[in-house]
Amino acid sequence: MSTVLPPALSTASEKIRARLEQSPLAGKVEIRDLDIPTLEVFPENWIDLARFLRDDFQCRYDLYLDLAGVDNLRRPGRKTRFEAVVHLHSLENNDHIRVKVLMPDAESPTLPSAIEVWPAANWFEREAFDLFGFQFTGHPNLRRLLCHDAFVGHALRKDYSPGQRWFFTEEDLRWPDWAKDTNVRAGHFETQTLSIGPSHPATHGIVHLIARMDGERIARAETQIGYMHRCFEKMSETHTWNQVIPYTDRLNYVSAMINGVGYVRTVEKMLGIEIPKRGVLIRTILSEFSRIMDHCVNIGANLVDMGALTNFWYLFQNRENIYGLLEACCGARLTVSYVRIGGLAIDVPSDFVPRCRSLLESIPTFIDDVEKLVTNNRILRNRFEGTGVVTREQAIAWGLTGPMLRASGVAYDVRRSRPYDLYDQFDWDVAIAPDGDNFARYLVRIEEMRQSLKIIRQALDVFPQSGPVNSDDWHVVLPPKDAVYHDMESLIYHFKIVMEGIRVPKGERYEWIEGANGELGFYAVAEGGGGPYRLKPRPPCFPAMACFEKIIEGGSISDAVATLGSLNIIAGELER
Amino acid sequence: MFGRGKDLPVSTAAAGGGPADFLTTKLETMIGWARSNSLWPLPFATACCGIEFMSVVSSHYDLSRFGAEVVRFSPRQADLLIVAGTVVDKLAPTLRKIYDQMPEPKWVISMGVCASSGGFYRAYHVTQGIDEIVPVDVYVPGCPPTPEELMYGIFELQRKIQAGEKSRDTRSARFAQANTSAWPTPQQEREEPAAPAAGASRPAGVERP
Numbered sequence: 166m167s168t169v170l171p172p173a174l175s176t177a178s179e180k181i182r183a184r185l186e187q188s189p190l191a192g193k194v195e196i197r198d199l200d201i202p203t204l205e206v207f208p209e210n211w212i213d214l215a216r217f218l219r220d221d222f223q224c225r226y227d228l229y230l231d232l233a234g235v236d237n238l239r240r241p242g243r244k245t246r247f248e249a250v251v252h253l254h255s256l257e258n259n260d261h262i263r264v265k266v267l268m269p270d271a272e273s274p275t276l277p278s279a280i281e282v283w284p285a286a287n288w289f290e291r292e293a294f295d296l297f298g299f300q301f302t303g304h305p306n307l308r309r310l311l312c313h314d315a316f317v318g319h320a321l322r323k324d325y326s327p328g329q330r331w332f333f334t335e336e337d338l339r340w341p342d343w344a345k346d347t348n349v350r351a352g353h354f355e356t357q358t359l360s361i362g363p364s365h366p367a368t369h370g371i372v373h374l375i376a377r378m379d380g381e382r383i384a385r386a387e388t389q390i391g392y393m394h395r396c397f398e399k400m401s402e403t404h405t406w407n408q409v410i411p412y413t414d415r416l417n418y419v420s421a422m423i424n425g426v427g428y429v430r431t432v433e434k435m436l437g438i439e440i441p442k443r444g445v446l447i448r449t450i451l452s453e454f455s456r457i458m459d460h461c462v463n464i465g466a467n468l469v470d471m472g473a474l475t476n477f478w479y480l481f482q483n484r485e486n487i488y489g490l491l492e493a494c495c496g497a498r499l500t501v502s503y504v505r506i507g508g509l510a511i512d513v514p515s516d517f518v519p520r521c522r523s524l525l526e527s528i529p530t531f532i533d534d535v536e537k538l539v540t541n542n543r544i545l546r547n548r549f550e551g552t553g554v555v556t557r558e559q560a561i562a563w564g565l566t567g568p569m570l571r572a573s574g575v576a577y578d579v580r581r582s583r584p585y586d587l588y589d590q591f592d593w594d595v596a597i598a599p600d601g602d603n604f605a606r607y608l609v610r611i612e613e614m615r616q617s618l619k620i621i622r623q624a625l626d627v628f629p630q631s632g633p634v635n636s637d638d639w640h641v642v643l644p645p646k647d648a649v650y651h652d653m654e655s656l657i658y659h660f661k662i663v664m665e666g667i668r669v670p671k672g673e674r675y676e677w678i679e680g681a682n683g684e685l686g687f688y689a690v691a692e693g694g695g696g697p698y699r700l701k702p703r704p705p706c707f708p709a710m711a712c713f714e715k716i717i718e719g720g721s722i723s724d725a726v727a728t729l730g731s732l733n734i735i736a737g738e739l740e741r
Numbered sequence: 742m743f744g745r746g747k748d749l750p751v752s753t754a755a756a757g758g759g760p761a762d763f764l765t766t767k768l769e770t771m772i773g774w775a776r777s778n779s780l781w782p783l784p785f786a787t788a789c790c791g792i793e794f795m796s797v798v799s800s801h802y803d804l805s806r807f808g809a810e811v812v813r814f815s816p817r818q819a820d821l822l823i824v825a826g827t828v829v830d831k832l833a834p835t836l837r838k839i840y841d842q843m844p845e846p847k848w849v850i851s852m853g854v855c856a857s858s859g860g861f862y863r864a865y866h867v868t869q870g871i872d873e874i875v876p877v878d879v880y881v882p883g884c885p886p887t888p889e890e891l892m893y894g895i896f897e898l899q900r901k902i903q904a905g906e907k908s909r910d911t912r913s914a915r916f917a918q919a920n921t922s923a924w925p926t927p928q929q930e931r932e933e934p935a936a937p938a939a940g941a942s943r944p945a946g947v948e949r950p
């Protein structure tokens with residue numbers, strides 16, 4: 166009689182297992198190899214494991230990326246009903262890891278808060294409390310984050326009806342306790358509570374900032390969000406895999422293309438399909454153009470907040486030009502919905518390459534103009550330099566990624582550290598700046614636009630003039646229309662995909678790409694059926710907004726406005 | 742003679758087509774003409790439509806060509822509320838407050854399907870159309886609408902103002918005096934349009950969290 170040995174672990178998992186064996190946690194953590202090493206732990210050992218993963222010299226998982234709750238109510242064969250799924254990254258070893266905290270108590274799932282290990286956990290845990298009802302013991306401010314304060318129940322539990330709304334009035338809005346007294350005497354002076362938002366021109370979308378002002382200085386601040394929580398995750402659970410694509414466009418709507426690419430890459434990896442080079446390159450080129458658009462709006466709007474209106478028109482003209490390209494490709498300007506699982510909706514127009522080349526000509530002149538106008542402008546430098554400083558250690562502890570992290574001197578760019586698509590074949594540099602202030606973030610974004618142009622130029626050089634853009638797996642991609650009309654088999658494939666959705670094999674996957682704001686990940690759980698069982702985007706600007714209240718403390722209110730602009734908060738992505 | 746292709750309906754006294762020293766018109770027409778060509782919009786931009794609204798006021802499309810130039814961020818100085826983007830339940834009281842702060846006469850344009858009907862967000866936290874909260878004069882569909890569509894919406898509003906038409910405030914009245922705690926779900930709304938959701942009210946003994 167032969168014994169079935171468990172499958173051998175990958176090198177990364179084996180390393181963690183070997184280290185765990187020597188620690189007091191031996192035997193308390195289960196390690197499996199899914200797409201990335203996955204550790205399963207019960208709540209009582211979670212904090213010990215967290216400290217181990219952060220501090221062990223072989224692990225060093227210092228970047229807290231994401232927390233996704235999963236409700237296993239309709240997922241038979243799982244150990245517990247609720248799981249908290251945490252994704253971590255090690256900057257030193259450049260790898261990802263997943264930890265699942267299994268909560269046996271289905272009535273009130275409880276686990277300790279990891280906020281002391283990774284300060285970035287703060288808002289992620291509040292979100293999980295809000296949407297799943299996880300009780301994080303030891304969390305200093307466990308309140309609802311996204312849903313309004315009169316909400317009853319926990320929206321992402323599987324037994325919550327997707328359409329059930331609750332009535333909310335102004336009286337229900339909960340203020341932090343310290344903000345309730347508007348004027349407080351402090352020595353000879355008194356401090357004041359200032360409420361900025363939810364609708365305020367300086368907040369870029371809808372954010373509510375409550376600050377305790379000591380004269381011009383901000384003594385204490387708290388940000389309230391959720392004014393744009395439009396239930397992306399619940400909606401994706403009620404749609405098929407392809408129907409989710411329009412929703413992803415509306416996450417970071419300023420660079421919609423990148424979200425779509427990130428999402429379909431996740432599903433393609435789960436299906437195990439490859440798409441032709443031409444399709445990959447089109448995605449890359451349009452993603453990089455989208456990154457430029459995103460940075461244009463961010464820099465332009467940030468400068469408008471400080472009174473430099475001209476730059477906005479200059480940079481927005483770039484956007485209009487890129488809109489022209491996107492419109493020619495797919496018919497939409499902003500929310501493109503151009504990608505499909507297995508390729509693209511349609512091929513690009515015949516003049517795609519010349520159009521791109523003419524954009525490559527026109528965009529640098531606008532960037533140069535803006536640089537000439539403001540980079541050495543004394544007003545701008547006085548207001549940008551030394552304000553909104555995030556040190557390297559803070560940036561890592563707060564879970565920042567993207568331009569925010571790179572402006573603090575950490576060269577973590579997903580396109581470089583884990584090259585996807587064809588990024589490893591292009592010659593480009595990761596833009597970093599050491600200072601971590603608003604000016605550093607501005608410089609990083611300007612340089613990233615130039616690097617994106619460089620990538621696009623090289624991608625156009627190797628762009629195949631013709632060829633397929635879609636995978637030819639008709640289980641995934643719609644067959645050509647004329648085949649559908651003339652060929653029974655194609656008609657059946659067409660019918661199956663449209664009516665039932667793509668069959669994604671059971672399993673889970675976390676795929677991550679470099680969004681305009683940082684690491685944009687998608688954690689997808691498939692449980693048969695035509696749609697996702699659970700889909701959680703890792704929103705890159707979410708940790709940035711979470712630490713905003715800490716960045717601005719001690720600074721003046723005018724610096725806070727400049728800082729908020731430089732974080733690039735996109736409400737659709739922040740609150741989903 | 743006056744404005745954008747649509748001249749003020751006047752009659753000149755000088756028969757025979759010569760230049761007149763004065764013109765006669767109705768006072769309402771004169772006021773409507775003045776109002777329709779000097780709109781002061783307040784952009785209540787929440788989401789994707791807000792980015793497209795930026796396009797409309799930027800140099801390429803330049804809304805100021807049509808007498809809707811002075812974008813104001815204070816409701817006290819605006820007479821046209823352009824709601825661009827999804828409005829969620831958490832934001833609903835804010836939107837109503839801003840609307841109430843605007844001086845009369847005032848108009849509302851709902852830009853995009855989310856503002857008009859909730860769009861494809863038939864979800865637990867999304868207001869199913871801002872007409873639940875404020876009366877709407879012009880709905881502009883699209884996700885997001887193209888700049889041309891929004892401009893057409895503004896022209897339509899100008900026509901309505903000139904003609905003195907008023908929007909009907911129906912659904913939004915419910916918001917002002919609502920005493921239910923749960924909104925009807927989309928399904929319940931289809932079945933019984935007016936009645937509050939049966940069984941969907943806050944369970945007895947559950948305090949507001």
